[in-house]
Amino acid sequence: MFVARIVIFVLIFALLIWLLTSTAVIVHQGEVKVVESFGKFVRTLEPGLHFLIPIVYTVRQRVSLKQVPLEIPPQSAITRDNVIVQIDEAIKYHVTDVRAFVYDNEDAVTAMIQDAQSNLRGIIGKMDLNEVLNGTEEINVALFESIKDITAGYGLAIDRINIGEILVSDEIINSMNKLITASRDKESMITLSEGRKHSLILDSEAKSSEMQIDAEARSKQTKIDAEARAERTRIDAAAEAEKIRVITEAEQLRIKALNQAIKESELTPEVLQYLGLEAFKEVANSETNTVIIPSNMTDLANVPVMKQLWEKTSSEK
Numbered sequence: 001m002f003v004a005r006i007v008i009f010v011l012i013f014a015l016l017i018w019l020l021t022s023t024a025v026i027v028h029q030g031e032v033k034v035v036e037s038f039g040k041f042v043r044t045l046e047p048g049l050h051f052l053i054p055i056v057y058t059v060r061q062r063v064s065l066k067q068v069p070l071e072i073p074p075q076s077a078i079t080r081d082n083v084i085v086q087i088d089e090a091i092k093y094h095v096t097d098v099r100a101f102v103y104d105n106e107d108a109v110t111a112m113i114q115d116a117q118s119n120l121r122g123i124i125g126k127m128d129l130n131e132v133l134n135g136t137e138e139i140n141v142a143l144f145e146s147i148k149d150i151t152a153g154y155g156l157a158i159d160r161i162n163i164g165e166i167l168v169s170d171e172i173i174n175s176m177n178k179l180i181t182a183s184r185d186k187e188s189m190i191t192l193s194e195g196r197k198h199s200l201i202l203d204s205e206a207k208s209s210e211m212q213i214d215a216e217a218r219s220k221q222t223k224i225d226a227e228a229r230a231e232r233t234r235i236d237a238a239a240e241a242e243k244i245r246v247i248t249e250a251e252q253l254r255i256k257a258l259n260q261a262i263k264e265s266e267l268t269p270e271v272l273q274y275l276g277l278e279a280f281k282e283v284a285n286s287e288t289n290t291v292i293i294p295s296n297m298t299d300l301a302n303v304p305v306m307k308q309l310w311e312k313t314s315s316e317k
Contacts, residue, residue, distance in 0.1 A: 025050040025059055034060045034102055044098050061102055067094045067159055070109070074167070075117050077124035079132055085124065086167040089143075091116060092159045093151070101155030108154035112147070116161065119146040129168070136163045 025045060027033050032044040037057050045059070052059070074088040093112065095101045101108050123142050124132055132139070144161050151158055 023051050023054055025052055030066045031062055031064045032098055033062050034098060036060045041099060041103060063095055063098050063101060065095055067092055070113070072113055072116060074165075075120070077121045079124055079127060079129045081128045083129045083168060083172055085129070085132060086165075087120065087124070088164040089116065089120065090162045090164060092161075093156050094159060095155055096152070096157045097155035099155070100153070105154050108151075108156055111154055112151050112156055112158075115147050115150050116143065119143055120163075122146075129172070133166060136166070139163050 025033065026049055027045045027047045029047045032046060034044055035042045035052065035057055036059075042057065044063075070091045070093065072089045072091065074086045077085055077087055079085060091112070093109075105111055120139075120143055123139055123146070127135065127139075140161055140163055143163075144158060147161075148158050
């Protein structure tokens with residue numbers, strides 16, 4: 001009898017414990033709990049202490065609302081130039097719709113990973129290897145934009161997605177190194193050629209400028225010489241004109257003085273003719289081959305004295 005009482009007491013105590021644990025529900029900060037009634041979704045419990053009617057209401061699942069980091073295993077992808085690369089990626093996400101996360105997908109996280117991998121292969125397939133290696137940020141943005149709306153249907157929101165290490169085969173790396181070396185050699189040759197071309201252009205321009213300067217200098221010197229010669233010719237012409245003017249004026253003065261002297265001497269025409277004859281005689285006695293006889297020389301015969309002088313001169317000769 002005593003044993004039966006102990007058993008009954010234990011059963012009642014266990015029942016009370018079960019009722020307490022089934023009725024009182026504690027929800028921690030940063031999470032919610034999904035409540036069902038006979039398998040049907042009822043509501044979610046926010047952080048805090050809650051009491052549920054046993055058997056009628058049960059807690060199916062705890063769902064974290066915190067941001068969750070997720071490493072996706074490396075996957076292979078083929079670039080547009082048919083190079084196989086190994087790429088890993090990391091996603092940070094959080095639950096935004098608890099009901100859709102729990103009931104609309106059997107495994108929303110796995111679905112999100114598959115979508116991310118599929119879209120990444122599509123993005124890589126549209127890019128060359130160099131674009132893939134140098135465009136991780138562009139790939140991150142393109143991948144985020146391509147799956148953010150899809151994962152929203154899973155009750156998830158992607159906060160950030162990052163492409164990790166990109167691996168290629170050793171053969172491709174060696175080929176790339178050779179290509180880079182060849183490209184650098186080509187750029188070096190182009191740079192040297194451009195330098196020589198630029199140097200030749202500068203030399204040509206310098207020579208052209210030097211020739212232009214020399215031509216301008218010669219032109220200026222020629223102009224200066226011509227102006228100097230013209231100025232000298234003008235000065236010589238002015239001097240010669242001045243000389244002629246002075247000589248002419250002197251001759252005019254001499255003639256005027258001579259005429260004045262003749263007028264004042266009161267010489268007769270006979271005396272003047274005599275003087276002219278004397279002057280002609282001196283000319284005739286000179287070594288000149290040609291002698292011009294004045295037109296009035298024939299009139300000398302009409303002067304008796306002159307005639308005698310003429311005859312005497314002629315006989316002496």
